[in-house]
Amino acid sequence: MSQAEDIESVDEGGVIESVSGPVVTAADLDARMNDVVYVGDEGLMGEVIEIEGNLTTIQVYEETSGVAPGEPVQNTGEPLSVDLGPGMLNAIYDGVQRPLDELEEKMGSAFLDRGVDAPGIDFEREWEFTPSVAEGEIVEPGDVIGKVPETASITHKVMVPPTYEGGEITSIETGEFTVEEVIAELDSGEEITMHQEWPVRRARPSDEKETPTEPLVSGQRILDGLFPIAKGGTAAIPGPFGSGKTVTQHQLAKWADADIVVYVGCGERGNEMTEVIEDFPELEDPKTGKPLMSRTCLIANTSNMPVAARESCIYTGITIAEYFRDMGYDVALMADSTSRWAEAMREISSRLEEMPGEEGYPAYLAARLSEFYERAGKFQLINGDEGSISVIGAVSPPGGDFSEPVTQNTLRIVKTFWALDADLAERRHFPSINWNESYSLYRQQLDPWFRENVADDWPERRQWGVDVLDEEGELQEIVQLVGKDALPEDQQLTLEVARYLREAWLQQNAFHDVDTYCDPEKTYRMLGAIKTFNDEAFEALEAGVPVEEIQDVDAAPRLNRMGVADDWNEFIDELESDLKEQIRALY
Amino acid sequence: MKEYQTITEISGPLVFAEVDEPVGYDEMVEIETPQGETLRGQVLESSDGLVSIQVFEGTGGIDRNASVRFLGETMKMPVTEDLLGRVLDGSGNPIDGGPEIVPEDRVDIVGEAINPYSREYPEEFIQTGVSAIDGMNTLVRGQKLPIFSGSGLPHNELALQIARQASVPEEEEGDDDEEGSEFAVIFGAMGITQEEANEFMQDFERTGALERSVVFMNLADDPAVERQVTPRLVLTTAEYLAFEKGYHVLVILTDITNYCEALREIGAAREEVPGRRGYPGYMYTDLAQLYERAGRIEGKEGSVTQIPILTMPGDDDTHPIPDLTGYITEGQIVMDRDLNSQGIEPPVNVLPSLSRLMDDGIGEGLTREDHGDVSDQMYAAYAEGEDLRDLVNIVGREALSERDNKFLDFADRFETEFVQQGYDTNRSIEETLDLGWDLLSMLPKEALNRIDEDLIEKYYREEEAETAEVEA
Numbered sequence A: 001m002s003q004a005e006d007i008e009s010v011d012e013g014g015v016i017e018s019v020s021g022p023v024v025t026a027a028d029l030d031a032r033m034n035d036v037v038y039v040g041d042e043g044l045m046g047e048v049i050e051i052e053g054n055l056t057t058i059q060v061y062e063e064t065s066g067v068a069p070g071e072p073v074q075n076t077g078e079p080l081s082v083d084l085g086p087g088m089l090n091a092i093y094d095g096v097q098r099p100l101d102e103l104e105e106k107m108g109s110a111f112l113d114r115g116v117d118a119p120g121i122d123f124e125r126e127w128e129f130t131p132s133v134a135e136g137e138i139v140e141p142g143d144v145i146g147k148v149p150e151t152a153s154i155t156h157k158v159m160v161p162p163t164y165e166g167g168e169i170t171s172i173e174t175g176e177f178t179v180e181e182v183i184a185e186l187d188s189g190e191e192i193t194m195h196q197e198w199p200v201r202r203a204r205p206s207d208e209k210e211t212p213t214e215p216l217v218s219g220q221r222i223l224d225g226l227f228p229i230a231k232g233g234t235a236a237i238p239g240p241f242g243s244g245k246t247v248t249q250h251q252l253a254k255w256a257d258a259d260i261v262v263y264v265g266c267g268e269r270g271n272e273m274t275e276v277i278e279d280f281p282e283l284e285d286p287k288t289g290k291p292l293m294s295r296t297c298l299i300a301n302t303s304n305m306p307v308a309a310r311e312s313c314i315y316t317g318i319t320i321a322e323y324f325r326d327m328g329y330d331v332a333l334m335a336d337s338t339s340r341w342a343e344a345m346r347e348i349s350s351r352l353e354e355m356p357g358e359e360g361y362p363a364y365l366a367a368r369l370s371e372f373y374e375r376a377g378k379f380q381l382i383n384g385d386e387g388s389i390s391v392i393g394a395v396s397p398p399g400g401d402f403s404e405p406v407t408q409n410t411l412r413i414v415k416t417f418w419a420l421d422a423d424l425a426e427r428r429h430f431p432s433i434n435w436n437e438s439y440s441l442y443r444q445q446l447d448p449w450f451r452e453n454v455a456d457d458w459p460e461r462r463q464w465g466v467d468v469l470d471e472e473g474e475l476q477e478i479v480q481l482v483g484k485d486a487l488p489e490d491q492q493l494t495l496e497v498a499r500y501l502r503e504a505w506l507q508q509n510a511f512h513d514v515d516t517y518c519d520p521e522k523t524y525r526m527l528g529a530i531k532t533f534n535d536e537a538f539e540a541l542e543a544g545v546p547v548e549e550i551q552d553v554d555a556a557p558r559l560n561r562m563g564v565a566d567d568w569n570e571f572i573d574e575l576e577s578d579l580k581e582q583i584r585a586l587y
Numbered sequence B: 001m002k003e004y005q006t007i008t009e010i011s012g013p014l015v016f017a018e019v020d021e022p023v024g025y026d027e028m029v030e031i032e033t034p035q036g037e038t039l040r041g042q043v044l045e046s047s048d049g050l051v052s053i054q055v056f057e058g059t060g061g062i063d064r065n066a067s068v069r070f071l072g073e074t075m076k077m078p079v080t081e082d083l084l085g086r087v088l089d090g091s092g093n094p095i096d097g098g099p100e101i102v103p104e105d106r107v108d109i110v111g112e113a114i115n116p117y118s119r120e121y122p123e124e125f126i127q128t129g130v131s132a133i134d135g136m137n138t139l140v141r142g143q144k145l146p147i148f149s150g151s152g153l154p155h156n157e158l159a160l161q162i163a164r165q166a167s168v169p170e171e172e173e174g175d176d177d178e179e180g181s182e183f184a185v186i187f188g189a190m191g192i193t194q195e196e197a198n199e200f201m202q203d204f205e206r207t208g209a210l211e212r213s214v215v216f217m218n219l220a221d222d223p224a225v226e227r228q229v230t231p232r233l234v235l236t237t238a239e240y241l242a243f244e245k246g247y248h249v250l251v252i253l254t255d256i257t258n259y260c261e262a263l264r265e266i267g268a269a270r271e272e273v274p275g276r277r278g279y280p281g282y283m284y285t286d287l288a289q290l291y292e293r294a295g296r297i298e299g300k301e302g303s304v305t306q307i308p309i310l311t312m313p314g315d316d317d318t319h320p321i322p323d324l325t326g327y328i329t330e331g332q333i334v335m336d337r338d339l340n341s342q343g344i345e346p347p348v349n350v351l352p353s354l355s356r357l358m359d360d361g362i363g364e365g366l367t368r369e370d371h372g373d374v375s376d377q378m379y380a381a382y383a384e385g386e387d388l389r390d391l392v393n394i395v396g397r398e399a400l401s402e403r404d405n406k407f408l409d410f411a412d413r414f415e416t417e418f419v420q421q422g423y424d425t426n427r428s429i430e431e432t433l434d435l436g437w438d439l440l441s442m443l444p445k446e447a448l449n450r451i452d453e454d455l456i457e458k459y460y461r462e463e464e465a466e467t468a469e470v471e472a
């Protein structure tokens, strides 16, 4: 259902049989699976999740304290849907797309009361519509018929709904309209408004999926440099508590070069959402200079909000993402954390007394996870255009142990794996993404893009860095036993180079004004500077200079300052020439 | 109000009774035993004709003839500013012999979630006077920052020290003394021993803190099921004082482990499918409903800051209780058994400790410009020194480079001078940061790669560096 619908249009109601937390059963309710119902005297919103004989089981999206058997249940006769149209950017929703700002106003309180409903988009606001097709033209489902300037950075494209037949345009308007006013009519008799509805559990239609060939540039050195994700790709970021999942997701939401960002805070902290609401309006897109919030849609169902709405928030998010994809945009969706979503499934499932699978999760866990990630991709749209959805899911494994079902089932699906490491986090090596365990299966297919757009030897230079880090890993094992000074000089030098790779290149401070975003070009040049040090140093060593002397050249520690350097091109030019000069002066 | 004598089953803390009227989920229940004792409980599940009731005081003494009354409402906490200075039991009844409490309001204890849109991001530095916290894991108003401890470790001493010393520096200068921004402590004991409880009470009385405190006591020999209720009473009172009366409330809850054990017990009695190590699958959600009741609200004067204490079974931080807590709270302060046996007071291991709200609460204009860099650098240097300790055990100090030896010394002094301070020392943030520079100046300037060059220029102590040189 959509909240736009009048509650009058309800079917015959039923009666509550039993209440147990978020799960309510009702008798005599005429309902289909996934229908939205209103439960009890207060009309709490719920969804039908099981039908057995005369009994219907409902998951309720609000607290059920005080709800008693005998109270009424009314069916809207429609599945859980979102309202789609202009007004979703710059918004913050709960798990069933109720705008949280509006709830605050309606409830007159900072605390979330029950039984208050609000539509996902504003039905009164008027938007400036400019048609892009003319009367007499033939339009098909998915075709764009006009535009609305939605926010400072995003033009909303009004489309023929995918469920329409399409046909010849018999009339089309220009000017200010609400989302419910008809702006175009077709000879099929169909009327088009700026408002669409879509059931969240069903993917919006598209044509074929294509192989992604462009990276989602994140401005994070370790991601762009070593483990890139594609536009239309999938990534998982598992890690124990406090290892940096949320900060990484926030960094992506801020700096990734997507057109649209849908950020789903699923069962996590309230303050983290507040942080986004407070910070994003003040931040600018490094490419367009436009405020970041104007491309962002937030969905916040925090850990203390009802668990059933936590289950649905993922679907609400991905459906909104698909709608923007259908306009031809590159959308990035972050879900923090998919584990909380899985746990919500488990909680509901156990109240239903379903047969538990591994670790008590329902047997359909793997299926739900893959259905969700399948909704990501680079798509050929039904209107012939292209659009993409990249999905990045945080995973919160109990005890930080990656062998648990949610992590394992996710890893079977996603193509990028950013493994967070508690050990790195403890020593404040951020982002604490473990470079040995992580991988990206997109590397090869993205290399041509990096060669063309950043530097022709990007893959080779990256490989050099990877090799040095690998070698360090092996040498460290020996150092653990004998100490660094017992190693031959060339190996000591390798360790020094690797240290710069880790400290100057892999580490990146999300909270530093400059370091927080690193252009791929800068990522490449920083790696180059370390390589310059490496090459010069090894030549000096060959020429007989003792390793201590090489390590101690004045310019070397400046490698650590590259990340925070604002005018990085000049900084690195100068640094490289100083390194050459100083090291060459040693022999 | 109808009375039933229809109990059909008694199992652990649960009672099942037949009813012929609808009973609300979570509704309060009174059960009168044949001996005339009145017990209280709550509806856990309500279906047509049958309800299951969780009895707070335990089901001892209840039989089939006991009578059951449904009160028609969910559990409420009577709240008033007059609660300050009072001592209550785990169900909220006064046990200090004081006057009856005349409530200004009665508030549902389950508590509605704060709308994330209505929150204000916490960023007001609280000076606890403890270097390991202020310098390395800064606490801010409205944060939830638990102490991860182990049995027998001095977590109570640390919690008390924080409660005694916590202040917001501006206030001392007197430019923020408008009415209604007073400080209050609410202490919620769950299943702790009488002896521990006395420790707290005596400290509160000795320092006069009791006047601005509310104490809720559920002791080890009090009913376990009551522990489900105690923290909710605490937090309801805290929210009332903070958001209705403008207090800055510090909530200390101890011991969360006992709370979780009670949760497990009820789950088992309900024959639920257990989750990890027998704890209920919904424990994350349940704990979140406690911990998320901390924070600040846009347009409100007060704040709720939480310091929950938990003892990690087997000192294992992957145990579900610390694990789920860490996933919800905004960091953790970790107590360490080794440091404790070395006599470090407080024995805080900063490496696994974390304050997630630190970044926005520190720096120029808030604490000091160098705070963030100093803390980052000390973390990195201490971690490096710690690593080297393992190596020293194998190869000896002589086999290490001069640089490495400095890091080793740094790690030692970090523990014995920076972390070590005793429970009665109250260090200002300047003292803490200056102490940090004393230690960092043992290291060569080039090694301070986390600190801005201008700050090194300004704060680095050349004399310290020279002494370190001489010693080496």
Ligand SMILES: Nc1ncnc2c1ncn2[C@@H]1O[C@H](COP(=O)(O)OP(=O)(O)OP(=O)(O)O)[C@@H](O)[C@H]1O
Residues within 6 Å of the ligand: A239, A240, A241, A242, A243, A244, A245, A246, A247, A248, A268, A396, A430, A431, A432, A508, A509, A510, A511, B326, B327, B328, B354, B355, B356, B357, B359
């Ligand atoms: N790139 C970074 N730069 C600087 N600090 C970081 C970075 N990443 C993480 N941190 C630090 O680590 C802390 C924890 O990170 P974060 O909140 O992202 O953890 P998390 O994995 O989401 O934990 P949880 O599962 O409990 O939500 C942050 O508060 C911050 O102090």
Ligand SMILES: [Mg+2]
Residues within 6 Å of the ligand: A245, A246, A247, A268, A336
């Ligand atoms: Mg997180």
